[in-house]
Every structure is written in C-alpha cells, then in structure tokens.
Amino acid sequence: MDDKSRRRVRTLRESHVNLSHGSGGKAMRDLIEDVFVAAFDNPQLAAMEDQAVFPFAELALHGDRLAFTTDTFVVDPLFFAGGDIGTLAVAGTVNDLAMSGARPLYLSCAMVLEEGLSIEVLRRVVASMQRTAQLAGVTIVTGDTKVVERGAADKLFINTAGVGVVPAGVSISAANARVGDAVIINGTLGDHGTAILIARNQLGVSCDVASDCQPLAGLVAAMLAACPDIHCLRDATRGGVATVLNEFAESSNVAIRIDEDALPLREEVRGACEILGLDPLYLANEGKLIAIVPGEHASAVLAAMRAHPAGECAAIIGEVCAAPAGTVVLNTCFGGQRIVDMLVGEQLPRIC
Amino acid sequence: MKYVDEFRDPGKALALSREIHALTATIARAKRQPLQIMEVCGGHTHSIFRYGVTQFLPDEIEFVHGPGCPVCVLPMGRVDDCVALAERPEVIFTTFGDAMRVPGSKKSLLKAKADGADVRMVYSPLDALALARQNPEREVIFFGLGFETTMPSTAMTVLQADAQNVSNFSLFCNHITIIPTIKAILDEPDLRLDGFLGPGHVSMVIGSAAYDFIARDYGKPITIAGFEPLDVLQSVWMVVKQIAEGRAQVENQYARVVPRDGNKVALAAVAEVFELREFFEWRGLGSIAHSGVRVRERYAAFDAERKFALPNLRIADPQSCQCGEVLKGQLKPQQCKIFGTACTPQTPLGALMVSTEGACAAFYNYGRIDTSGLSASKATKEDQHGR
Numbered sequence: 221m222d223d224k225s226r227r228r229v230r231t232l233r234e235s236h237v238n239l240s241h242g243s244g245g246k247a248m249r250d251l252i253e254d255v256f257v258a259a260f261d262n263p264q265l266a267a268m269e270d271q272a273v274f275p276f277a278e279l280a281l282h283g284d285r286l287a288f289t290t291d292t293f294v295v296d297p298l299f300f301a302g303g304d305i306g307t308l309a310v311a312g313t314v315n316d317l318a319m320s321g322a323r324p325l326y327l328s329c330a331m332v333l334e335e336g337l338s339i340e341v342l343r344r345v346v347a348s349m350q351r352t353a354q355l356a357g358v359t360i361v362t363g364d365t366k367v368v369e370r371g372a373a374d375k376l377f378i379n380t381a382g383v384g385v386v387p388a389g390v391s392i393s394a395a396n397a398r399v400g401d402a403v404i405i406n407g408t409l410g411d412h413g414t415a416i417l418i419a420r421n422q423l424g425v426s427c428d429v430a431s432d433c434q435p436l437a438g439l440v441a442a443m444l445a446a447c448p449d450i451h452c453l454r455d456a457t458r459g460g461v462a463t464v465l466n467e468f469a470e471s472s473n474v475a476i477r478i479d480e481d482a483l484p485l486r487e488e489v490r491g492a493c494e495i496l497g498l499d500p501l502y503l504a505n506e507g508k509l510i511a512i513v514p515g516e517h518a519s520a521v522l523a524a525m526r527a528h529p530a531g532e533c534a535a536i537i538g539e540v541c542a543a544p545a546g547t548v549v550l551n552t553c554f555g556g557q558r559i560v561d562m563l564v565g566e567q568l569p570r571i572c
Numbered sequence: 573m574k575y576v577d578e579f580r581d582p583g584k585a586l587a588l589s590r591e592i593h594a595l596t597a598t599i600a601r602a603k604r605q606p607l608q609i610m611e612v613c614g615g616h617t618h619s620i621f622r623y624g625v626t627q628f629l630p631d632e633i634e635f636v637h638g639p640g641c642p643v644c645v646l647p648m649g650r651v652d653d654c655v656a657l658a659e660r661p662e663v664i665f666t667t668f669g670d671a672m673r674v675p676g677s678k679k680s681l682l683k684a685k686a687d688g689a690d691v692r693m694v695y696s697p698l699d700a701l702a703l704a705r706q707n708p709e710r711e712v713i714f715f716g717l718g719f720e721t722t723m724p725s726t727a728m729t730v731l732q733a734d735a736q737n738v739s740n741f742s743l744f745c746n747h748i749t750i751i752p753t754i755k756a757i758l759d760e761p762d763l764r765l766d767g768f769l770g771p772g773h774v775s776m777v778i779g780s781a782a783y784d785f786i787a788r789d790y791g792k793p794i795t796i797a798g799f800e801p802l803d804v805l806q807s808v809w810m811v812v813k814q815i816a817e818g819r820a821q822v823e824n825q826y827a828r829v830v831p832r833d834g835n836k837v838a839l840a841a842v843a844e845v846f847e848l849r850e851f852f853e854w855r856g857l858g859s860i861a862h863s864g865v866r867v868r869e870r871y872a873a874f875d876a877e878r879k880f881a882l883p884n885l886r887i888a889d890p891q892s893c894q895c896g897e898v899l900k901g902q903l904k905p906q907q908c909k910i911f912g913t914a915c916t917p918q919t920p921l922g923a924l925m926v927s928t929e930g931a932c933a934a935f936y937n938y939g940r941i942d943t944s945g946l947s948a949s950k951a952t953k954e955d956q957h958g959r
Contacts, residue, residue: 490573497928554801555582556624558938564917 237337242367259346264361272361282385287322290381300419302430306348309378311435314356315455318437322384330364332377356435396451397472401540402518404511407533408484413503427488434507439530446524452512462501464510465548466562478538480553579800588805589628596630606634613771614641614929621938623801636901637931642718644923644930647855648887651676658689666700667715669693677887697729704741716745720777723747724838727845744876752863767811770796772826779834780824787820798826855923856896895922905935
C-alpha cells in the first residue's frame with residue numbers, strides 16, 4: 221500500500237465499498253482522494269477537475285502524431301501469479317499504444333466496483349496500477365468511479381484509455397509485412413494463459429508459471445532505436461500468437477512461415493498444454509509482442525530486444541513468404557507442415 | 573521434454589518414412605488402388621494432421637479417418653436430451669469441454685449455457701461428484717461420454733457416489749464401445765480397408781486381445797498405436813510390413829501402455845456399473861447393435877435417464893451432411909459437398925467438424941495446405957546434414 225495514502229486528511233473509514241461511494245457525494249470524494257489521488261499522486265489528478273489538460277507543445281516534443289486507445293479489463297481471479305487486474309489494466313493500454321511505435325504518456329482509469337468489494341483489495345489493485353504506470357513512464361491523469369449493486373458486476377472492472385505520441389517517420393501497420401521480413405517474438409508463449417488456468421484452480425495441478433504481464437513501451441523504444449523501419453508490431457493477447465500472425469498474413473496478403481522448434485516455451489507451459497490438449501500458439505499473453513522487421517535488420521533488432529529486460533528470451537520464429545497468401549504455416553517439430561488458423565471460439569480441453 | 577520429444581524426432585521420422593516408401597513400392601506393383609489404413613481413434617486423426625504425418629507417406633497410402641471420436645459420433649437427439657436436462661432449473665449439468673459445442677437440433681450446450689442453463693465444464697467425473705456434495709440442494713448430472721477410455725472413471729465415480737450416498741448425483745450415460753463398431757465397418761459390403769491402426773487408450777483398458785477377430789475372421793492386419801507422431805508413423809510401417817509379408821495379425825506398437833489383457837480393475841468397475849444396450853444410435857453410422865452401455869438396475873438411483881423424463885427423439889442428420897460417408901472412409905473430408913462452405917468449425921453442421929479430433933475439423937484446421945514437394949524445409953536440411 222502507498223504510504224502517502226495514510227498521510228492524507230481525507231481518509232476512508234469503511235472497509236468495504238458501498239453504494240454511497242458511487243453517489244457523487246462526500247463518501248465518493250473520500251474514496252477518490254484516499255484511494256486514487258493518493259496512490260496515483262500527480263498534480264493533474266490532484267486538481268480534481270473533470271478533465272486533464274495538456275499543452276500541444278509538450279506532446280510535440282515526442283513526435284508528430286497522437287495515438288489514442290482504450291481497453292476494458294475483466295479477469296477472474298483478480299490476483300494471479302505475476303500480476304493482477306491492475307497491472308493488466310495499465311500494461312494492456314500502454315502496450316496497445318506502444319504497438320504503433322508511440323511513446324505512451326497519459327492514461328485514464330475508470331472503475332466499476334461491485335458493492336461489498338473490500339477497500340483493501342481495491343488499494344492493492346490501485347497500487348499495482350501505479351507501480352506499472354511508473355515502470356511504463358505514464359501518468360494516470362483522470363478517472364471515474366461507479367458502484368453497482370452486489371451481483372451487477374463481478375468485484376471490479378477497469379477501463380483505461382491512453383494517449384501517446386508517435387515519433388516522426390515511424391510507420392507501423394499490420395498491412396506492412398513484406399516477403400523476406402523476419403518474424404520476432406520477445407519471449408516465451410502462453411505464460412499468462414497458463415497462469416490464469418492454474419489460478420482458477422480447476423485443474424488440480426500446481427506449477428510456478430507466472431503471468432508475463434508487463435508494459436512493453438520501453439522495449440519498443442529500444443527496438444525502434446535499432447531499426448526505425450519496423451513493419452508490423454502487435455501484442456499477442458487473447459487469441460495468442462496464432463491470431464496476431466493470421467492478422468498480419470491477412471492484412472499484408474502474405475504467407476507467414478514459423479518453425480515450431482524456434483518457439484520459446486517454458487517447460488511448465490508445454491507440460492500443461494500436453495496434458496490438456498491445448499495449443500500454446502493460442503494461449504493468451506500479456507507482455508508479448510510479435511514484430512515483423514526487414515530481414516536485413518533482424519539481428520540488430522533481436523540484439524536490442526535481448527538487451528532489454530522485457531526481451532531477454534526474444535527469438536526469431538519465422539519469416540514472411542509470398543505463398544500461400546493470407547495463411548500462417550507451421551513447420552512442425554516433427555518435420556511436417558500444417559496450417560495455423562484463427563481460433564474458433566474458446567480453446568476447449570479435449571476429452572481423452 | 574522427457575517422454576515427449578523422443579517421440580517427435582524428425583530424423584527418426586525420415587528414416588521410417590524411407591522404409592515405408594520402400595516397403596510400399598514392393599506392394600504397389602501387385603495392387604492398383606492405394607492402400608487404405610483406417611485410424612480408428614480420433615486422437616490419431618488429430619496427431620496425423622497436427623504433425624503432418626501424411627507428408628511422410630507415399631501417395632499409395634491413404635488414411636481413412638475412423639469413428640473413434642466420441643464427440644463426433646454423438647447423435648443430435650442425445651445432444652437435445654442433454655440440453656433438456658441442463659435447462660431444468662434444479663440441475664447443474666457437467667460435461668467435458670469439447671462436448672460443449674456439439675450442435676443439437678436446436679442448440680448446443682454452449683448456447684444453452686448462454687441462455688441461462690447452469691452448464692459447467694469439468695475435467696473429471698469426480699469433479700462433478702464433488703460439485704454434488706457442495707450443492708446438496710441441486711441435482712448434479714454428469715454427461716458420461718466416450719469409449720472405454722473414459723468409461724472406467726465414470727464407473728468408479730458412480731461407485732463412489734453409491735458408497736457415499738450422494739443422492740443428488742446422476743449420470744447421463746452416452747458411453748459407447750468400439751469393438752461392435754469396428755465389426756460393423758468390417759461387415760460393410762463395399763469395404764476397401766487394407767489395415768487398421770488400433771486405438772491406444774481404449775486398448776489400455778480392453779487389452780490387445782480384443783482385436784484378435786479382426787486378424788482371424790476378417791484377415792486384416794491391425795497395429796495398436798500410440799499418439800505421438802513417431803508412434804503413428806511406426807505403426808503405419810508395421811501395418812504396411814504385415815501387408816507386404818502377407819500377414820494379418822494384431823501387433824502392439826503401444827506396448828509401453830497397452831497390455832494384452834487390458835486393465836482388470838478398470839474392466840471390473842465397468843462391468844459392475846454398466847451393461848450393454850441392445851442398440852445405440854451413432855451419428856453418421858446409424859444404429860449399431862450392442863455398441864452402447866447403460867447403467868445397471870442396481871445403480872438406477874444414479875441414472876439420469878431413469879430419474880428424468882427425456883425427449884429421447886431420433887433426429888436425422890441434416891440432409892446435406894455427409895459425415896457418414898466420411899466416417900466410413902468413402903469420402904475424404906474435403907470431398908463432402910458442404911466442407912468449408914456451409915460447414916466450418918465456426919458453424920459446424922456435421923459432427924466431424926465440431927471436435928478437434930473430428931476428421932473434418934482436423935483437416936480444416938491443419939490440413940488445407942498444398943504439401944506436395946515435401947519433405948518440409950527442415951527435413952531437407954536434416955537430410956543435407958546427414959550427407
């Protein structure tokens with residue numbers, strides 16, 4: 221918990237969220253000041269205006285285009301190995317901005333709280349958000365709080381929107397992949413998906429896989445420094461690496477060939493997938509990106525990634541080819557080939 | 573990873589591939605049509621497509637994808653019964669994950685869940701029994717599905733429920749048995765099969781001796797196969813070798829798991845709880861005598877079919893659907909009229925498109941690729957290294 225919150229004049233006496241915390245009155249103000257303003261700790265938010273205002277000149281220092289995105293976070297359980305809904309809410313939006321090459325700057329934070337939620341839980345989540353925001357170099361400058369009746373929401377939902385600035389000359393798009401480009405990932409696949417499966421405790425197995433939840437803005441900046449001409453960049457969240465590769469192949473009308481042997485994979489994740497009949501290519505990640513870069517710059521980008529903490533296990537996993545256009549093909553570890561298609565519905569464990 | 577990587581070694585695969593090519597060449601001279609080998613089990617179908625096993629075989633060998641995917645052969649009427657049970661307000665309906673998407677005549681269990689039914693995915697029937705103990709005011713029904721692989725765990729769960737007097741637990745039994753179905757296929761007048769890959773995990777329970785009749789009475793070779801790609805490839809080699817040498821025997825490639833006499837404890841539990849039904853309806857194959865089991869009278873208190881009135885209707889498969897022909901090996905998945913058009917994994921009409929073990933879904937997901945000119949870039953690389 222943030223120590224500063226204890227020093228504030230306005231303090232919250234209740235131990236659990238109730239409907240008055242969303243009423244717009246004094247209780248709500250106490251909650252906002254004691255929990256959010258105290259933790260996020262910046263003058264924009266502390267001004268308690270209805271909006272954050274920033275001068276163009278300040279933005280223009282970073283580039284020539286604004287990037288703007290939003291994402292909503294609902295996860296059960298709220299806390300899991302390697303992160304929680306707060307880390308996700310900041311890292312997710314930061315990463316969506318970073319995938320345009322933007323430097324993320326400001327975030328909003330809107331929360332829907334279920335009546336009866338423990339304030340202690342809320343403080344832990346908010347502290348994670350602040351920690352992650354600091355790591356990513358962003359400030360949470362505006363917010364909103366709603367409380368709904370018990371049962372109308374599952375504990376805590378978070379929406380974050382973010383703005384960032386794209387450096388001049390950077391042009392990244394899913395449609396930019398070219399034949400001969402290299403496909404790079406910044407580390408192991410499927411850690412988040414596995415951590416969540418384990419945390420739900422339906423499997424009766426335990427293992428120490430932690431979520432890879434992390435902001436990627438710093439890594440992207442390092443990659444752009446090594447090669448400003450990165451063609452495609454996307455974080456492989458829900459739907460996993462397979463989905464992102466299919467999006468690239470389709471948008472760019474190219475084939476992407478990847479080598480199963482080259483995919484970085486933790487033994488624990490591989491084991492869980494073998495047991496459950498799941499495919500790690502489709503498991504969710506929260507701190508992994510796929511980059512498509514010109515073949516001649518691949519080793520420079522890879523070296524820059526490996527020098528960054530968020531890319532230590534980076535690997536080149538495949539290449540962009542001409543045919544069959546719009547398709548992702550996997551060279552299996554066995555020496556065969558197969559298609560890697562978009563996932564239909566959820567991955568469901570197999571019967572036997 | 574130990575006990576996994578050894579069975580996916582591309583170098584060994586190439587060596588086996590060469591031997592299969594050489595053996596096949598000796599047979600092909602005497603025989604015009606390609607050799608047809610049926611892999612009975614859906615797990616093999618999945619491995620074959622997932623690892624591209626066919627790419628190691630000569631054109632003269634064809635896989636026929638058999639009926640061994642329990643999710644795929646489940647008739648629509650039974651899915652409707654599941655939905656009817658699940659929609660009862662007092663019921664928590666529990667099922668294995670991949671049965672959730674199977675279409676009934678009106679809806680799947682996934683749709684029923686979205687519409688408000690309490691449908692929960694479990695990993696074992698024991699999870700369902702635990703749910704029953706935690707929710708004494710609700711009726712917890714387990715959707716028992718599968719061949720002899722899953723039958724023992726369901727039987728053990730019923731025995732536990734009985735021993736612990738859990739009166740709010742019941743089983744909707746749709747377990748099926750493989751031998752009568754293989755027999756039915758062998759009795760088809762237009763049968764063209766040259767040999768079989770026998771199911772691995774079913775055989776772990778029933779033992780390899782159960783297949784003796786295939787070799788003895790029908791003169792067809794069969795090799796019981798494991799599920800890793802090298803297992804499958806080696807088993808194909810064993811079947812082809814039998815054909816080349818004019819033998820028809822039951823061979824066991826999966827001896828590390830499958831004993832000749834099966835698992836006696838598991839078989840005893842199955843025999844205690846279940847008895848053969850006179851008939852059971854299979855999707856695409858029709859009614860097959862003695863191919864399903866039901867709960868014995870002694871355990872009637874745990875039988876959802878006896879406890880609840882079920883619609884129990886026979887629903888014909890959609891007319892355009894050719895799952896039956898594919899199941900019997902008369903059509904390849906992509907030769908079906910509606911493959912990839914009206915019937916896709918997203919909107920499956922036929923059962924074979926539903927489960928990832930279904931031949932059509934496996935082919936759709938992994939196989940729609942021109943692999944002529946293999947062996948894969950990597951295989952070529954390995955080859956060059958070898959020289």
